[in-house]
Amino acid sequence: MTIPTHELNDGTTLPAIGFGTHRLTGEDGVRAIEHALETGYRLLDTAVNYGNEEEVGDAIRRSGAPRDQIRVTSKIPGRHHAYDDAIASTRESLERLGLARLDLHLIHWPNPSDGLFPETWRALVDLQKEGLVTSIGVSNFTESHLRRIIEDTGVTPAVNQIELHPLFPQEEMRTVNESLGIRTESWSPLGKRSAPFDQAPVQAAAEAHGVSPGQVILRWQVQLGAVPIPKSATPERQRENLDVFGFELDDAEMAGISALAQPDGRLFGGDPDHHEEQ
Ligand SMILES: NC(=O)c1ccc[n+]([C@@H]2O[C@H](COP(=O)([O-])OP(=O)(O)OC[C@H]3O[C@@H](n4cnc5c(N)ncnc54)[C@H](OP(=O)(O)O)[C@@H]3O)[C@@H](O)[C@H]2O)c1
Secondary structure, eight states: OOOOEEEOTTSOEEESSOEEOTTOOHHHHHHHHHHHHHHTOOEEEOOGGGTOHHHHHHHHHHHTOOGGGOEEEEEEOGGGOSHHHHHHHHHHHHHHHTOSOEEEEEESOOOGGGOOHHHHHHHHHHHHHHTSEEEEEEESOOHHHHHHHHHHHSOOOSEEEEEOBTTBOOHHHHHHHHHHTOEEEEESTTOGGGOOTTSHHHHHHHHHHTOOHHHHHHHHHHHHTOEEOOOOSOHHHHHHHHOOSSOOOOHHHHHHHHTTOOTTOOSSOSOTTSOOOO
16 A cells, blocks of 8 residues: 655655554554554654553564665653753664664653753754754644744754644644644544544545545545554554545535534643643
């Protein structure tokens, strides 16, 4: 299956869909990630906090997928935000992954009350110069966080990975990202425990196109221009989640799914200093 790609602002490319690995740990985790690579996923999303960078590295080696065709993402946790800690954190990630470089490295959360995210960003800029990281980006950043690091360094993140699903479509942040030339990635792209699989607009589109509700939601993501990174430990769901490039939602279907937005639709409570980094 050929997956379309997006060009990033640093000249590299990102597959239009990726694979989330949160909670995929141990031997079962390795098998699930290896299966995802065999199914055709070429963008993997891990983080120091997922405790599975070793599993991701093992799965890559076991799958036999060519290294230069895979984009491996990891993330620096809040407790590693000081400049030297961020550099050490990245080297440790590479060691656990067994890789010479990361394809995309993100600041996991801004943790603004610590005031350290600008220096974490400077560390990422230096790591990119050194060649340990190909693309650099952020996660869960608001417009003011983004503007601060761009003003400081002149370097714009390639990606901002944010919570985005039908109950929380993030229209404003998608517009901010786009206006700054930043690609939006969607975490919990199905909506995790609140996935609206049973809602009428999703059900109707699934029936009209002969696909599953999960495929409808992921196709909606793709047509928004966001890069979803669904997680599944189930081989059949891994396959169907990747198979979203053979049909197209019309404007009314897109609008119907976006209209599922709820004022309290976000999974994460909203305080960027008090959260469980996932
Ligand atoms: N940057 C951040 O702060 C942040 C925060 C949260 C998540 N993330 C990243 O985003 C990734 C995805 O988010 P997520 O894991 O929270 O949520 P998600 O991908 O929206 O949902 C995953 C859940 O949906 C189920 N599922 C997957 N495909 C399905 C389908 N086609 N039909 C029905 N159910 C399906 C999975 O079950 P099975 O596994 O049993 O199939 C799993 O329980 C994470 O793995 C992580 O890499 C990043």
